[in-house]
Amino acid sequence: MAFDTGISSAIAQYVYTQSQGAVINPVGGSYIQAYCEYLGITEPVNNSWLQALCIEKGATAPLNGSWTIALAFTYGITYPTGGTWWMALAGAAGVINIPFIWNEDTNLWEDEIRVWNVGDPVAPTANFTSDTVTIIEGDSVQFTDTSLGAPTSWAWAFSGAVQEIYTIQNPLVTYNTVGTFGVSLEVTNTEGSNTKTVTNYMLVNVLPIVADFSGAPVTVVEGGTVNFTDTSTGTPTSWSWTLGGATPSTSVDQNPSVIYTTAGLYSVALTASKTDSTDTETKIDYITVFEPSSVEPITEFASGLYYQNVSNPLSRVDFSNTLIAQKIETTI
DSSP states (O other): OOOOTTSOHHHHHHHHHHHTTOOSSOBTTBHHHHHHHHTTOOSOBTTBHHHHHHHHHTOOSOBTTBHHHHHHHHTTOOSOBTTBHHHHHHHHTTOOSOOOOEETTTTEETTGGGGGGOSOOOOOBOOEEESOSEEETTOEEEEEEOOBSOOSEEEEEETTSSSOEEOSSSOEEEOOSOEEEEEEEEEEETTEEEEEEEEEEEEEEOOOOBOOEEEEOSEEETTEEEEEEEOOBSOOSEEEEEETTEESSEEOSSSOEEEEOSOEEEEEEEEEEETTEEEEEEEEEEEEEEOGGGEEEEEEETTEEEEEETTOTTEEEEEOTTSOEEEEEEOO
């Protein structure tokens, strides 16, 4: 595939930008600016629309002092055509041997308007981008096909993704597994196929665990049961409870139920863990346990029985019908 050597770089720029779907007319006299604005780039970088385009395509620095070469390398082009890199880029777009004649009356190349449909069909060249390459597990990534040569079918392979195979052009891919994963795209048209594979393309980081829990009730008489519920975020897979004063005093259940047999104030700690993440939540004096002998019934309300502390007549404890304390209320 080669360009006529008489074609200028300006026309090669035109062919390249048109092959990408940009508007026909230049903006500010520049087809590159037109293509940038087509892509949604609103400002040049260092007063250069070409540099802005290169950065959008994934080039971070010029090669041999040239942003044009850097752009060519993003398409896998490593050698100029007809002496220029722009001709190589246009050639990669699938346009070959196009005769152009300068028309001084219109100040246009004679065949400029019909470039889009000129040239023999060619096999596609696979390429793609994504809106990010680093995510947290559970996040999704938008992939965009940027292949040349007008492919008509796509075969994506995403290792580590929830769904690893896609056949749509621009898939939205979700990753639930921590690690580094490759991406592959095969594109096909009537002239052939081409595949681009990038190993270690996606980095999926762990979603940190934040441990937390609740207990119900948090006030009981001796012999009362407290039910604990894990409310941690970050999808833990293991739990370690420290339950001072309770029976049992430790547990690895996600939501344990324990019995408190001795009056006092007791702290509770939960360590929630999974691979690559762990966190501990401790609640000091979280559980209050009373002696049954220190209370006696004084009256009955709709919410349950009220008991008065014999040693402190100003204190009363509200129990439910299951004799589990609901609250402590001091009146004067």
